[in-house]
Amino acid sequence: MKEYSVAPNKDVTGWIVKIEDIAPTDEYDERDTAVEKAKEMAQENKPSRLLILDQNHEVEEEIKY
Template identity: 75%
Template sequence: MKEYSVVPNKDATGWVVKIEDVAPTDQYDERDQAVEKAVEIAEKNKPSRVLIMDKNHEVESERTF
């Protein structure tokens, strides 16, 4: 199962979508945009899951596809 995550960037000015918590794919100004993109990627690569982190890098929600 592939894992994607939405996390704040280093200086917390934007949000990053990461694949397997290693390779960042894109950066977004808004968290909702990043979540939308992560879900889109995960749906295309089933089975997969998306971990959505808060600004403290704690898991806020998880979605499985």
């Protein structure tokens, strides 16, 4: 199962989409945009899990596809 995550960058000025918590794939200015892109990636690569983290890097939401 692939794991995707959306987390803020270190300055919380952007949101990063990561695959398998390795290297960032993309960075977005808006949290909602990053979440939508991560959802698309996770849905296209089932089975997968998406973790959405808040500015404290705590899991806010977990979605499984």
